[in-house]
Every structure is written in structure tokens, then in C-alpha cells.
Amino acid sequence: TQRHASAQVRTAAEAPDGSVGFGSRVTIARDDHPPETIEIVGEDEADPAAGKLSWVSPVAAALIGGEPGETVEIGPRHPPSRIRILAVENDPA
16 A cells, blocks of 8 residues: 555656566567567566566566567576576556
């Protein structure tokens, strides 16, 4: 209730140079799975089954700042899980 009362509508800031940031839609490839697109959202909007990951989740945190063509590691895992960034879409609002 407190978050709802203090919430402010903001426009998504475009991440610099097409890198992944809050509000980005990111197409990724994990291991041998088909590509998937996720959106990085606030904690209250998170719905992993719908492809919406909280910006504080391990996957989103690893992706933030990344650019298409880069591979990021999610840790601490043994072996680390690797995710390749295929595309980043940032909507300047």
C-alpha cells in the first residue's frame, strides 16, 4: 500500500549506446535453448513466467550494462551460467 501511494510515473530512460538498462527488452540465448526475450522491470512488476524480470534478479543484474554480442555470466554458480545478448531494445518515452 505504501509503494502504491508513493509511486510516480516515469518515462524509461534510454540506456547509453544501446546497452541493457532498466526498461530494456533483451533477446538472449542460454545454452542450447531457443532465443527468448525478457523485459527488465521494477520489483512490483516482475512476472518471470511472462518474461518480466526484476532489475535486482540475478539474470537482469548480470545483463545490465551489456550490449548485443556480449556474453555475461550469472554467478556464483559452478559452472557459471552464460547468457549471450542477441539484441537490446530501449524505448525512449
